[in-house]
Amino acid sequence: MNPSLNWITLRVRDLETSISFYQDILGLPIQRRFESRGKQIAMLGSESQPKIELIQGSEQTVQPENGVSVGFEVDSLEDAMEELRHKGIPIARGPIAPNPRLSFFYxxxxxGFEIQLAQHHESI
Structure with a gap:
């Protein structure tokens, strides 16, 4: 078996608000929207990458405070922080640099799900 990650599902209260965040704030394109078993679903992410699946109208089985986070790689942590500040998105935690090759913030x-934006640095 050689599995590869296809998507991560987040159960959300308001699909349109969540789509706006992931599309307008983070820049993830909508790949498709559909309804299944009475639930509205949107798949976001670039064609060649794993997707974020947003499902509205479901009971949340995982609460955000239970340690769920979704991580994204960025080219520049400083640029990402500045862009998010411009868009009115506060930094929840960080920046954190656990070692010389990695820094990130949330x-x-x-x-309330944590979104981690990380930059990997060249080896020193």
Whole structure:
């Protein structure tokens, strides 16, 4: 078996608000929207990458404070922080640099899930 990550599901209160955050704030394109078993669903992410699946109308089985976070790689942590500040998105935690090759910070999505933005640095 050689599995590869396809998507991560987040159960959200308001699909439109969540789509706005992931599309307008983080820049993830909508790949498709559909309804299944009475639930509105949106898949976001670039064609060649794993997707974020947003499902509205479901009971949240995982609460944001239970340690769920979704991580994204950025080219420049400083640029990402500045862009998010410009868009009115506060930094929830960080920046944090646990070692010389990695730094990251967190923001919260509309449902309180932690979104980690990370930059890997060249080896020193």
């Amino acid at each position: 923001v919260l999505d509309p449902d």
